[in-house]
Every structure is written in C-alpha cells, then in structure tokens.
Amino acid sequence: MSYKAFEKTDYENLLKIINDDERVLYGEEINEEYSHDELGGTHSVPDAVVKALTTEEVSAVMKYAYDNVIPVTVRGSGTGLVGACVPVMGGIVLDMSGMNKVLELDEENLTITVEPGMLLMELAAYVEENGFFYPPDPGEKTATIGGNISTNAGGMRAVKYGVTRDYVRGLTVVLPNGEVLNLGGKVVKNSSGFDLKNLIVGSEGLLAVITKCVLKLMPLPKKTVSLLIPFKSLHAAIETVPKIIRSKAIPTAVEFMEREVIKDSETYLGTAFPDKSGDAYLILKFDGNSKQEIESLYDNVASICLENGAMDVLISDTDERDESIWKPRGSFLEAIKSSTTYMDEVDIVVPRNRIAEVVKYCMEISEQIKIRIKSFGHAGDGNLHIYILKDDLSDTEWEKRMKAAMKLLYEKARELGGKVSGEHGIGFAKREYLHESSHKTEMELMRGIKAVFDPKNILNPGKIV
Amino acid sequence: MNIIVCIKQVPGSNKAEVDPVTGVLKRDGNDTKMNPYDLYAVETAVRLKEQSGGKVSVITMGPPSAESVIREAFAMGADEGFILTDRKFAGADVLATSYTISQGIKMAGEYDLILCGKQTTDGDTAQVGPEISEYLNIPCIANVTSIEEIGDKGLTVLMDMQTAIEKCFIEYPCLVSVDKDIFLPRLPSYVKMKASKDQKINFITYEDLPDKDETKVGLNGSPTKVQRIFPPSVNDKRELFSGTAEEMTETVLTKLKENKFI
Numbered sequence: 001m002s003y004k005a006f007e008k009t010d011y012e013n014l015l016k017i018i019n020d021d022e023r024v025l026y027g028e029e030i031n032e033e034y035s036h037d038e039l040g041g042t043h044s045v046p047d048a049v050v051k052a053l054t055t056e057e058v059s060a061v062m063k064y065a066y067d068n069v070i071p072v073t074v075r076g077s078g079t080g081l082v083g084a085c086v087p088v089m090g091g092i093v094l095d096m097s098g099m100n101k102v103l104e105l106d107e108e109n110l111t112i113t114v115e116p117g118m119l120l121m122e123l124a125a126y127v128e129e130n131g132f133f134y135p136p137d138p139g140e141k142t143a144t145i146g147g148n149i150s151t152n153a154g155g156m157r158a159v160k161y162g163v164t165r166d167y168v169r170g171l172t173v174v175l176p177n178g179e180v181l182n183l184g185g186k187v188v189k190n191s192s193g194f195d196l197k198n199l200i201v202g203s204e205g206l207l208a209v210i211t212k213c214v215l216k217l218m219p220l221p222k223k224t225v226s227l228l229i230p231f232k233s234l235h236a237a238i239e240t241v242p243k244i245i246r247s248k249a250i251p252t253a254v255e256f257m258e259r260e261v262i263k264d265s266e267t268y269l270g271t272a273f274p275d276k277s278g279d280a281y282l283i284l285k286f287d288g289n290s291k292q293e294i295e296s297l298y299d300n301v302a303s304i305c306l307e308n309g310a311m312d313v314l315i316s317d318t319d320e321r322d323e324s325i326w327k328p329r330g331s332f333l334e335a336i337k338s339s340t341t342y343m344d345e346v347d348i349v350v351p352r353n354r355i356a357e358v359v360k361y362c363m364e365i366s367e368q369i370k371i372r373i374k375s376f377g378h379a380g381d382g383n384l385h386i387y388i389l390k391d392d393l394s395d396t397e398w399e400k401r402m403k404a405a406m407k408l409l410y411e412k413a414r415e416l417g418g419k420v421s422g423e424h425g426i427g428f429a430k431r432e433y434l435h436e437s438s439h440k441t442e443m444e445l446m447r448g449i450k451a452v453f454d455p456k457n458i459l460n461p462g463k464i465v
Numbered sequence: 466m467n468i469i470v471c472i473k474q475v476p477g478s479n480k481a482e483v484d485p486v487t488g489v490l491k492r493d494g495n496d497t498k499m500n501p502y503d504l505y506a507v508e509t510a511v512r513l514k515e516q517s518g519g520k521v522s523v524i525t526m527g528p529p530s531a532e533s534v535i536r537e538a539f540a541m542g543a544d545e546g547f548i549l550t551d552r553k554f555a556g557a558d559v560l561a562t563s564y565t566i567s568q569g570i571k572m573a574g575e576y577d578l579i580l581c582g583k584q585t586t587d588g589d590t591a592q593v594g595p596e597i598s599e600y601l602n603i604p605c606i607a608n609v610t611s612i613e614e615i616g617d618k619g620l621t622v623l624m625d626m627q628t629a630i631e632k633c634f635i636e637y638p639c640l641v642s643v644d645k646d647i648f649l650p651r652l653p654s655y656v657k658m659k660a661s662k663d664q665k666i667n668f669i670t671y672e673d674l675p676d677k678d679e680t681k682v683g684l685n686g687s688p689t690k691v692q693r694i695f696p697p698s699v700n701d702k703r704e705l706f707s708g709t710a711e712e713m714t715e716t717v718l719t720k721l722k723e724n725k726f727i
Contacts, residue, residue, distance in 0.1 A: 223496075228652060274649055274651060274652050275651065306655075313654070313655035314651070314652035314653065314655070315652055315658070316652055317498070318477065318501070319478075320504075321652055
C-alpha cells in the first residue's frame with residue numbers, strides 16, 4: 001500500500017477541520033519531541049501534528065486521512081519504550097494529550113469515564129479524593145490512560161489486582177474511516193458476541209483511536225503497609241518469591257531490586273535510601289482496612305522471608321516512609337538511563353515461578369557477552385525489566401552485543417513459556433522478536449484482524465504485525 | 466551514654482481537616498503515627514548508642530494507646546519506654562506538657578542527653594523541647610543539623626540560625642532538638658518488633674509524679690486558651706501572564722511591587 005505524499009494543501013485542509021492554527025502543526029512548527037518516545041530508539045518526524053480536543057475532531061481527521069490515504073499515528077505523553085507512538089511512515093500524529101478531562105464519576109456503577117489524554121497520576125489522585133481506587137499502577141505516572149490501555153500496561157499492583165485490561169469496561173473509538181463506535185459499556189458482564197473492546201486494549205493504536213474510556217473502580221483500601229526486605233544476594237531474594245506466592249498471602253506488589261540500581265537512583269534523585277544492609281531487596285505491599293488486618297496478612301510472609309535468608313523485614317507504614325522507598329523504585333528507569341550513554345530494554349514475562357532463572361541468566365549473559373545488564377521489576381507477576389547498557393562501547397560493538405543479548409533473552413523467555421512483552425508492548429522495536437516467538441498462524445490472524453479494522457493500513461502502520 | 470528521646474503520637478494523615486462548623490480537628494482515632502520529626506530524634510539517639518554505647522529510652526505523654534509509638538521506637542532500636550498517661554494531663558498546652566514531661570524524665574533515671582524532634586506535625590509550636598530544658602535546668606540547643614563530635618563532657622553540634630550555621634559545644638546533661646534530615650530515619654524492624662513484643666512499658670500517672678501540683682498539669686496548668694480553631698483560608702486566585710520573557714518579567718515585577726511583596 002502506498003501512501004499519499006503529504007502536501008501543504010493537506011495541512012490547510014486539516015486546519016479547516018480543526019479551525020485553530022495552534023492545534024495543527026506543520027513543518028518547522030513541529031517540535032522534535034514528536035519524532036521519538038521516551039527510550040528514543042525509533043526516530044521519524046511527522047508531516048503534521050493535530051492536537052485533538054473532541055471525538056468529532058478525531059473522526060473528521062480520520063475520515064480525511066482515510067479518504068486521502070495518509071498514515072495516522074496516535075500519541076499520548078510519549079512515555080512508551082518501543083516506538084509505538086513514532087510515525088515511522090510519516091503522515092499525521094494525533095496528539096491526544098489535550099483530551100484529558102474527567103467526564104463522569106458514576107458512584108452507583110463504580111465507574112469513571114475519562115478522556116484518553118488524562119494522566120495516570122491525575123486519574124489516581126482524582127478517584128482517591130473521592131474514596132475510590134483505580135488499581136493499575138504502572139511505574140510511569142505521567143503516561144496517559146489511553147497509552148496504558150493501548151499497551152495493556154500492568155504495573156506494580158498486578159499481583160493482586162490484575163492489569164489495565166481488567167479495568168476497562170467500555171471504550172468509545174474512532175475507526176480508521178472516521179466512524180465512531182461505542183464498545184463495551186458500564187455493564188459488569190458481557191457475553192454479547194466477540195469482545196471488540198478487548199481487542200482494542202493492547203492494540204497499540206493499530207485498530208482504532210480511543211476517545212473515551214469507561215474504567216472500573218474499586219473502594220479505596222484504607223491502609224497500606226510496605227515491607228522492605230534486605231537479602232545478602234539477588235539470588236536469595238528472588239528464590240524467596242515463589243515461596244511467598246505459594247503461602248497464599250496476596251500482596252498487591254512484589255518488586256525486586258539490586259543495591260547497584262538503588263545507588264543509581266540515590267545519585268539521580270539526590271536522596272538517600274533508608275537501608276544499606278542488603279545487596280538485594282524485595283519490596284512487598286499489602287493493603288486492607290486497618291493496620292491490624294494488614295499485620296495479620298504479612299506476619300506469615302515476614303517469617304517465610306526470614307527463614308529464607310532475609311536479613312530483616314523493615315516496615316513502612318506512613319506516607320513519609322512509603323515515599324522513601326517507593327520514590328526510588330519509581331525512578332529506576334530514569335536512574336539507570338542516566339548511569340549510561342544509551343540503553344535498550346527487554347520487558348519479557350515468564351510464569352512467575354521461573355523468574356529466578358531469568359534473573360540468573362541475565363547475570364550469566366552479562367559475563368558471557370561482556371555487556372552491562374541491569375534488571376529490576378515485578379517479581380510477583382513474572383515481568384522483568386531488563387536494561388542492556390551501552391556505556392563506552394562503539395556503535396558497531398554495541399549493536400552486535402546488544403542484539404546477541406536480546407536474542408538469548410527472548411529465547412530464554414520462550415523456553416520458559418514466557419512472552420516477548422509483559423506490559424511495554426511491541427510497537428516498532430520488538431516486532432522482529434514477536435514474529436520469531438509467535439506461531440505463523442497467530443501472526444496471520446493478527447494481520448487479518450488489522451486488515452478488517454483498517455483495510456488501507458493507515459493507522460500506525462509499520463508496528464506489531 | 467544514656468539518652469532519653471521525647472516522642473509524640475500524632476494523626477496518621479498529613480491532611481488535617483477541621484470541621485468548619487464546630488472548629489474541632491477531625492481525628493480518626495485508629496489512624497495515628499509517630500510525629501515524623503521525632504523519627505529524626507530516635508534515629509539520632511540510636512546512632513549515638515551504636516557509636517558510643519549506652520541506652521536509649523523514649524518517653525511520651527498521651528492516652529494509653531500511645532503505647533504504639535513506644536513499641537515503634539523499640540522496633541527502631543530503643544531500649545526502654547515511658548508513657549505519662551492520666552485524665553488529669555488532658556488538655557495540656559505547651560507549658561503544661563513540658564512540665565509534665567520534665568517530671569516524667571526525672572523518673573526515667575540518669576541521663577546524659579535528651580533528644581527532641583524539631584516540632585510536631587499537629588501542634589507545630591517547636592517550644593516543648595526548650596521548655597523541658599528550662600524545667601530541668603539544663604542547657605539546650607535547638608535546630609541542630611549535625612552532631613560533629615561526641616566528647617566525654619559534651620557534644621559539638623551545628624545549629625541552624627537561618628542566616629548562619631553556628632558550631633557549638635554543649636555540656637552533658639543537655640537537651641538537643643534536632644532538625645529534619647539530620648539523619649535519614651531507619652524503618653522499624655520486624656525482627657526487633659517481635660523481639661520486644663513482650664517488653665514492659667512504664668506507665669506513669671499523676672499520682673506517680675515527684676511534684677504533685679494540679680495547677681501545673683493538664684487544662685488547669687495551661688495558660689493558653691484556645692478560642693477557635695478554623696481551617697486556613699485557601700486562596701486559589703490565579704492570573705495568567707503572557708508575552709515575551711521580558712514583558713512577563715516586567716509584569717511580574719510590577720505586580721510584586723504593587724502588592725508590596727518586594
């Protein structure tokens with residue numbers, strides 16, 4: 001499929017649709033930011049940027065793009081890591097960050113309806129003020145909800161509460177030809193044909209443009225307690241995780257981290273971490289309605305950790321203490337990034353009882369390939385964030401070693417029954433690995449679905465399939 | 466070195482809400498914590514003990530439920546705990562509180578150093594520490610940001626005078642109130658919490674005090690009378706300036722001068 005070359009007249013026509021020259025950018029007016037995402041591995045400048053404010057505008061822009069066969073790439077905050085929001089075929093970038101309002105808090109149906117450009121941290125703060133709780137909690141709080149839905153982001157509370165998909169009740173979407181559809185709704189149950197709403201979740205902007213999201217809420221737990229658990233080695237820490245899961249305690253989060261990454265975050269944030277005794281740590285979080293209830297939940301887990309070599313179990317039960325451990329945890333990606341010249345990431349997910357093997361394997365291939373690898377992540381749900389660091393390597397050497405490390409890691413994930421991405425998505429950067437790891441028919445089905453939604457292949461072309 | 470740390474139980478949430486009609490602070494009885502500033506004092510005490518040996522005692526005044534902050538101090542490394550609790554102590558202002566605590570300290574045994582946090586998050590006066598030292602007739606330094614040297618006769622400390630940092634020597638026994646961030650407070654240890662689970666806490670009532678003077682404790686001993694409590698007014702008036710950097714600087718400057726901020 002060949003696309004129409006974007007011309008000045010296309011810009012003028014878009015301007016007519018939007019009727020606000022501050023919201024349609026062309027040529028020199030386009031900020032360099034629009035050419036990459038947070039990791040910056042994929043670069044391509046769009047021909048035009050449209051900052052949409054309504055479903056109608058999105059629909060009109062899509063209809064124009066469809067009629068003229070112009071590629072359209074949807075963008076939220078640009079905090080993705082796999083190039084999904086980068087317009088690799090040029091064309092129009094549809095910036096959704098201005099559609100950031102709460103439309104309705106429905107306390108009877110326990111749902112909130114928001115526009116997709118709302119930031120995760122704004123949503124969390126808004127519902128908590130009203131005594132509700134939106135459980136998905138990806139580390140990047142400045143990501144948009146639309147972006148979270150598009151990658152089916154998981155985050156730290158997935159162990160107990162599941163992932164973004166579990167909280168999407170309904171979506172209003174604009175199809176590539178401009179048609180507006182409501183999928184799902186405020187209903188709790190739904191057996192009415194194929195679940196198209198769930199096809200949109202995790203589709204990384206390839207099937208339709210999300211313009212309204214109905215999200216499921218829960219009552220806000222009154223209290224949370226986190227445990228910071230120092231271990232002598234990463235191995236000891238990670239080996240304990242399956243035992244915690246087996247104990248039937250349900251923490252909301254089980255995270256692991258190494259001393260070295262904590263040091264990077266201390267440098268990056270300029271604040272100290274409240275404990276220095278361990279070479280590796282687990283952080284567990286529990287929620288409930290009272291301190292006593294939570295204590296009874298974690299008592300057994302604390303004993304299990306101590307029996308398995310934990311040096312102590314440190315208790316964080318106030319806002320100040322939580323901040324001293326969770327703020328560093330939230331900064332790891334940026335902290336590791338600032339400790340090196342360039343990096344690439346792997347976001348594999350494996351059955352959770354296999355996570356220790358992957359962590360050990362990372363250390364082995366780091367030695368073998370002679371490349372620095374740092375990892376941290378969601379030990380409780382089997383999703384690892386592994387960062388391969390360039391440091392002082394030459395470009396060719398980096399390319400060679402990084403590719404070799406990635407190949408081994410994805411092979412390992414496959415061998416252990418895992419998947420290419422746990423929550424960051426495939427986008428542009430992980431396509432090759434998805435294709436290698438998936439059955440041919442599976443990829444053909446995905447391509448078929450894409451073609452049904454988007455026969456002219458104008459929505460986010462060059463990604464996933 | 467024997468150290469006594471004064472601590473207080475405060476509301477758990479940082480968002481204090483005042484009932485606009487009755488003027489009463491809305492407290493959730495179950496949600497309490499140790500005054501965050503006191504954590505720095507406890508941390509300082511435990512570090513001094515780790516460095517030079519001795520004993521750390523903690524003392525608090527409050528309802529019997531304040532036991533939880535004593536237990537928390539045990540989990541951070543304190544060895545002994547005292548609670549001053551009696552209906553007669555209720556309604557105390559800073560003066561009555563300082564007096565009552567100074568009485569309790571007299572019962573807590575020999576000490577070289579008394580440590581306090583800078584202030585509490587519910588009262589915010591920062592006066593109780595210095596007033597205790599007056600009642601005990603010992604020297605006091607407030608706003609201590611660093612302990613430079615632990616000597617045989619006393620401590621060398623840095624004191625933040627806002628416009629200058631002063632290095633001072635203070636002789637034992639003395640009272641020091643430490644500033645936020647003197648050390649990063651450690652998290653309470655589950656292992657220590659379990660080990661100190663059955664440790665006895667010393668409860669002190671009015672009848673136990675060395676000086677039983679009802680006019681000096683509780684509401685009777687409090688010259689401060691609270692007339693009214695009200696939430697601070699929130700001003701969310703905003704003005705948006707636009708223009709070039711130079712123009713906006715000029716506008717901001719004019720505004721600040723108009724309002725006599727500069």
